[in-house]
Amino acid sequence: MRASRLVSLLLLLQTRGRMTAQELADALEVSVRTVYRDVEALGASGVPVYAERGPAGGYRLLDGYRTRLTGMTSVEAQALVLAGVPGPAAELGLGSALAAAELKVRAALPAELADRGDRIRHRFHLDAPTWFREPEPTPHLAALADAVWADRRVRVRYRRWRAPREVTRDLAPLGLVLKAGRWYLVAAVDGDVRTYRVGAILDLSVLDEPAERPDGFDLARCWQEHADRYERGVYRAEATVRMTAAALEYMPFVFPSAMSRAARAAAGEPDADGWLLTTVPIESIKHGHTELLKLGAEVEVLAPAELRERFTATAHRLATLYPAAEA
Structure with a gap:
């Protein structure tokens, strides 16, 4: 120490x-x-x-005296300063370690570049969470990070969306991923590799058992495969719609990227009134109704029939709440 x-x-x-x-x-x-x-x-x-x-x-x-970090170039040191993420590092219990590392990085820079770290910090900032989302409490993240680093198995009690809501599992933690401000645990269980949201963990204990890593396991590749499967699997249906060209341009700002990307790819040419035909991937009738309502009167649902009927009912209720003004 x-x-x-x-x-x-x-x-x-x-x-x-x-x-x-x-x-x-x-x-x-x-x-x-x-x-x-x-x-x-x-x-x-x-x-x-x-x-x-x-x-x-x-x-x-004494003037001229310097100690250096062996083998680190100034460009590498600048990259490390730019890559610093104080918030996530603090969540992992590494805040003081990051501060010490930054100090060493600055010491590695030659005299003429000694202020480059401060210049970078004053000009670039990484804000990982998405808009309009509060940071998710992760009280067990630091202990989980220790278990990942030490290759120790853990026992977790966590909350999931389906019944039974609370379950207990013994896991072999393989890695942690920060995605859009949320932490996820990638772990092996029952011969399979699964992903768990760290914020859903209610209780955690580190076991005195080694966590075996699958041969050739690559965390980045595993996470990308998981993300691809999630995007493919979550949208299990699609809606056929008419919408204005303006609504199509507006979609990326209010829709998940997978929905707006697919709608733009499937869109035909606008007609003389600026309306076009396209398909939008949806998770369910309820999800499609909630999302497409964001476009108001700029979209008309043609299919499936159940979704169109739900929009019809919504339109009638809105007409009751907002009757046309008398001439």
């Missing part, structure tokens, strides 16, 4: 220049007395650190 702190102290002085004992203590989350001892230890080990007296004084390294 102390060795890591000494390295952090050295890198702070290297990247920030002169710092007071109090500033170092605040950055390292230790007491000023501990900083004094650590500075003495660095000096005793041959690091040229010295103190400047007076109101503007503090500790600094």
Whole structure:
């Protein structure tokens, strides 16, 4: 623990220049007395650190002294700074580790590029969650990440959409995936690889049993295959509709991408009034009704008959609520 702190102290002085004992203590989350001892230890080990007296004084390294991360180029260091994701790292219990890594990355940059990390951070920002979605609580994420890293089996109690709503399973965790602000666990169970939403886990315990990984398992490829199957499997029906060209252009802003993409691909040419014929994939009659209502009077459902009947009933109810104004 102390060795890591000494390295952090050295890198702070290297990247920030002169710092007071109090500033170092605040950055390292230790007491000023501990900083004094650590500075003495660095000096005793041959690091040229010295103190400047007076109101503007503090500790600094001898001009020209630098320590570097072996084998890392400045371009690689800049890429790591750009790839930093503080929110997810903190959720995984790696917030302090990420901060330490960023400090080392900055120290790896040559003097003329020392400010590049700050320049990147001030110009690029990654906001992973989608719009209008609150972060999903994941109280067991850090423990799950430890189990993934240590290849230990876990026992989870989680909530699912079908009955029985709460079930308990022993899983061999294989990896964690962050998708659109939500965490998913990829795990082996009963000889199969399945995906679980981490936010649905109600209770978790790490077992004293090794988690065996399937031969040749590739997390990224496995997740992509899962995502492809999900998109293909979730839309089990389709609706034939007439809609305006304006509605077709509006779809990507209010519809899931798979629905708007398919509708645009199947669309015919607009007629003289700007209406066109196309098909839209839907999960169910209820889902199609909910989604297509977003287009209001810019869409007419032609089939299936059950969906058209539901729109007819909705139109009559709306007409009752909003009767035409008398002339």
